[in-house]
Amino acid sequence: MDEGARQTRPARRPGRLVGHVLGIPVFLHPSMLLLALLVTVVYGGYVQSELGLPGPFAYAVGFGFVVCLLGSVLLHELGHAVTAKRFGIGVRGITLELLGGWTEMDRDAPTPRIDALVSLAGPAVSFALGGLATAAAFALPDRTVAGEIAFQLAASNVIVAIFNVLPGLPLDGGRALRAGLWALIKDRNRATEAAAWAGRGIALLTGAAVFTLYRLNVITLFGLIFILLVVFTLWQGAGQSIRLARMTRRFPLVDLSALARPLYAVPSGTPLAEAQRRADAEGRAKDTLAVADASGRVVALVDTAGAAAVPADRRPWVSVDTVARDLGRLPALALGLSGEQVVRAVQAHPGAQYVVTSGEDVVGVLHVADLAELLEPRRTARRPAPN
Template sequence: MGVRLGEGYDETGHAGLSDSVRSIDAVDDSRQRNRPARRRGGREVARVLGIPVFVNASMLLLAVLVTVVYGGYAENELGLAAPFAYAVGLGFVVCLLGSVLLHELGHALTARRYGIGVRGITLELLGGWTEMDRDAPTPRVDALVSLAGPAVSLVLGVLATAAALLLPGRTVAGEIAFQLAASNIIVAIFNVLPGLPLDGGRALRAGLWAVTRDRNRATELAAWSGRAIALLTAFAVFTLYRLDLLTLFGLVFILLVVFTLWQGAGQSIRLARMTRRFPLVDLAKLARPLFAVPSGTSIAEAQRRADAAEPARKGLAVVDSSGRVVALVDGTAAAAVPAERRPWVSVDSVARDVARLPAMRVGLTGEQVVRAVQAHPGAQYVVTSGEDVVGVLNVADLAELLEPRRPARRPAAR
């Protein structure tokens, strides 16, 4: 359980360039908060206090698993008939999901309190996470947003413990109260461990940020702490299993948690290193200059002319009879055309109309460029200066700049 910076940060339209291109100007946060949240791999099932709630398919798997396991427990230990026992198991799942949702609402509402937009809450296999449109502005706010979720879980655990003590033992209500008490208290304790991506890791990051005045450095240190916690947890769980204090199911489940922690910490390290390089992003230098060919030129001829021109890294554009840029050639699509057919195939057939491509203006900061790319995923972006198209940004070039040690997955589009 935790909070994440949004996939697209903020998404804002800008109509001040030209009617021929669709521009991205990722600056105005206030507009973004009124836009619908988007998710990959999750379906919106409800809105709570205006916040979209998404359910990942993996959560359904967990719901079925917990229903079966808890239903079997209710059948064997409480003497319930099978249909009713599994209905009780399903009821426990609903209560558990409600606890997770309240935990995430703790993050979301605290973020709102400090002016941070919330895109949505996603429930998945190992809990849930809250997506915000930007990072906390100060270490204090970061710590408060991070610890709000575990605080809610702790309160729920205390209330469920009181209910379990008041209700008769070995009853359905009493057993559900006991299980909810245990699960919420465990979640509260585990989530405050000082390592990213746990909530306690974000609180640690906030403290380090306040001391070092370097958010990226603080993020990296807190993430390495998270990896250390993952290794210690793995060692502890193997020890408990060898001592027959943990079942095979428990071993597998906790190792899945450990793997998730390790992966999440790695993503935090990667993000911190990328963010540190944001000041290096200069669209005027990063964008490839355009080499223009008239509409109707064959792919082979266009490539021959482009290869003979300087500089070597350039974008191939199609211009109309007046010399206006009307399309950009998709390098991947052009490369897919067999070499023997390229003299007979027009560049127009492998080009994309600039009106359908997102555009960025020269002068955007590195953070704004990354936000725009994440908000509008694509391989190419038109780069403009005033009303003029001055170049093309290939996302592979941006990735190479931000992560120079990361191997490229595919060749950059021409």
């Protein structure tokens, strides 16, 4: 299953770079190795029983089919990537994983039309590959290795293309549906949420259908498990789309001047217990504890988690400097950034604290927990935000 071209900014890509195609980095997720093993064994066993080939050669054919499948998935994703680049959208890479692949772009499509074209480019490639493989299957002799591989490629590409054009996120058809709703209601976030709920509906219907087919002995237990894994992935992807839409809707609420916690600076060498006592006494306990040099310039921030990890009976003997981080090692956010710019910066440089600056002056500290509480109040309502 292909999860569609999607915009993500992972802190660490879960895959190994295996090369570049048309200048686009291609990554292989470790889960793809599991799929390669399963397909090699299952298809190799099928070839051995149906065509009477010796075991080693049959499994070599199974591995060759895996390579063909990977090529098909890669071409599908290149359909998304090349179309995105055609419209000036940067492509960070293509990742091939257990249930297909995904294309990471550096920004969203600027218009519904471009969103729809980028989304449907992948299924168009799969339909084309399926048509070519079908023609090859008819042209090649029956019960031959080439004929069997052509037939399997035709079936897999057509099935992938049909499934991916179903109108529900995170499928490509869901992105096309989102584009249509976006053009109609002029609100991309509401359109995303509606298309994602459609995706969850498709997941439920697919799950019900596959259970029925299994009970009728139409598919095997292996097929049931595999399709249920696809259904679970679809459900999770739709949930992520809903979450992202709700977060994005709240981007205008992000105001660094309001979110940044003020600094409460103590001289370098101050015992941690004394620094916390002073902050409590002045009603500044929620402010960010900072370390200042002899001239009064803030040079470091006390790490909240590090300070909390120091036992209370040791805090009078531990200097704030030992649980502080130099300002130069912390990511900085300039006052005045938009909500989207703040979120982009946080995703690009994950951390717990961000120095908020105005020119060369440090005016406060953004705690990522505060940002999360603002963007996702439903998820953070059950757990207290750390001080």
